Amino acid sequence: MNLISVSELINTLSAAEKRQFKLMAQKQQKEKVYLYLFDLVAASGNTAIVKAAFKKAYPSSSLDISARYLHKLLCDMLVRNQLKNDASLHLIQGLMKAKLLRQRNLTNQAIKQTRQLLSGYGTIDDLLLKYLLKREELNYLSEVQFKNISEKQLIAEQQIARDLLKNIRNLQEHYALYELLKYRLIRSAPRGKPGHPGCFNDLLLEELAIINSRAKQNPESQKLHLLFQSFYFTYTGNYPAALKTFYLLNSLFEKNKALLQHPPLDYFDTLDGLLENLKAVHQYDHMPYFINKLSLLENKKYPAYFNYLIKKTVLLFELEILIIKGEWLKAYGSIQATPVWVRNEFPSVQPQKQLLLLFYYSLICYKNQQPGKAKKILTPVITSRQDHNIFYNVCRCFNIVLHYESNDMEYLDYEIRSYKRFTAARQSPIPNIEKLLFKTIALRPWLQTAFRNRQQLKKLTAIITTLQQNPVENSLLKYFNFMEWAIAKFEQ
Known part of the structure; x- marks a missing residue:
């Protein structure tokens, strides 16, 4: 782990977690290089400053080793904290304990640990962990020569393991279809414009086959089914059906609150995705309902x-x-x-x-x-400095607009040169947004007569038309309408 990784992790810590870590570290008597590094990173996110200060304070110590050790200690602390609230993590820890007990030939203790976990997994929707626990129990029965269990009981236990594997397979098929649908959507027409449903016929048939199979539909598979439907209906322009699916999806989470993660990131991601879809299809009146559900988290x-x-x-x-x-x-x-x-x-x-x-x-x-x-x-x-990120490029262009509007012409020229250097390495052609922005500034419409500006605007018609016809570039105008801004400068 390098310094950047440690810095990113520390930036996610709350004040209480930082205080907890320092109190834990201070219990040790010897001098702690990693604690000094922790204080440096927490005080300044600038890696150059941190490196210089660390080298000055501990010239003989390795920054890389200290960073790795600090990262390990922080992760250990966060895992211990999460164990109190995360049922799946608690199961994993219990499974590790059972394996260790079996390795030391303490089989009675191991099976007791396993059965305790199995008896309490009713509220935990983690099929793979349930199967691993059941497999541990069956292994134990085999090791003790199937004492105190009839053949009928053994077959019943084996059937539970089979059902779990069947449900895991069913869940994987749901995930595979949902991921393929998302993949095709990302590489198809822009969001907000209905597409042809025919390109998803194969996925729809497979999804129907899964739904109609005999496999038990647990909350996770129901969630994936509804997500699949919501994406499909949104893309194909069936907005009433998509809206109905959104509400069903939210209802599914609310009915299974006991299965939510700690924190409920899965529910957050779902609500976030639903709101993005509603925004994409211009259903703004329905957004406040889901925004409220989001705030309740x-x-x-x-x-x-x-x-x-x-x-x-x-x-x-x-x-x-x-x-x-x-x-x-x-x-x-x-x-x-x-x-x-x-x-x-x-x-x-x-x-x-x-x-x-x-x-x-x-x-x-x-x-x-x-x-x-x-x-x-x-x-x-x-x-x-998000290199070649489309949104970042829009922000840089908007920054140029701000300097123009502030009448900061000296810095404006510098910023334009800086931006052109930044984008010089890209392989793709110069976007029409940038062409329009730079030509507008270069023509200096504030110094020209109204007649001259009308003539200049006519010369920009080709760029404006091309920009309007390019769906990718046109979609970027949702952040800031550079086209409208440029036209307004010539019409003032």
Whole structure:
């Protein structure tokens, strides 16, 4: 584990977890190099500063070894904490104990441990772990020469193991179809535009075969079935059926709360996906219902990073609805009412959401005639250096717009040169968005007459038409309409 990995892990720790780790480390009497490294990383995320300070304090110590050891200790602490709440992790630990007891020929203790776990797995929907436990029990019966068990009872126990394997196979088939569907959707037409259902006929037939099989449909397989349907109906434009499936999917999670993870990341991912689908098909009126369900996941018993992820995601979707409706003043009031720490805490947890949230904050400030504040908020996005990420390129272009609107012409030229250097290594042609933006700035419409600007705008018609006809580039205008912005500059 290198320094970056350790830094990423520490950034996910809450204040309570950092305090717990320091208290645990301080129980040791000897000097702890790893604790000094922990304090350095927690105080500064800059790896260059951390390396320089560590080398100065401990010139004879290896930073790489200290980082690996620190990462191990942090993971051990987090696993111990998670054991209290994660039923699956508790099962894995119990299975390890049973194996160790068997290795030491303590078979009676091993089978007692296994049967205790099996008797308590009713609320745990983890088929593979259940099978492994049942296999341990059958191995034990074989080792003790099948004492105190009839042939009928043995066959019944073996049938339980067979049923578990059958359900595992059924679940795997569900996952395979769902993953293939997602794969085809990602590489097909843009989201929000109905596609032809014929390209999924083979997957539909296989999915129907699984549903109609005799295998027991557990909550996990039901979830995958509904996810498959929701993606299919959304893509093919059957929005009423898709909406019905969304509500059924949420209802399934609510009926099986005892099976939720700690924290419920699976439920979070599902709600997040449903909201993204609703946004893609412009069903904005249904979004508040699922946003509310998402907000209800926040709970003090869950880790701090998860609660902040919930806060940010809820805020993100609420802002998106206001942005789509063009309610810029209301959106600005929303970000003003939200504490700054909600935006800034745990930036490394789902960093793409963090960057998108900062972009929306910046966009809302710009729309409320505050380009200077918008530039400041967007700075962490620009400095994140996400090479050749489409969204990052949009942010860089928007940053150029902000400097233009601030009349910061000296820095504007520098930023344009910097951006061109950044994108020079790409193999693909220059996007029309960039062509339109740079030509608009180069023509300096603020210095021209109205007649001259109308003439110049006519020359840009070819780029604008090509941009409108390119579905990928046109979809990027949902973040910021560079085309509308450019046309407005020539019509002022």
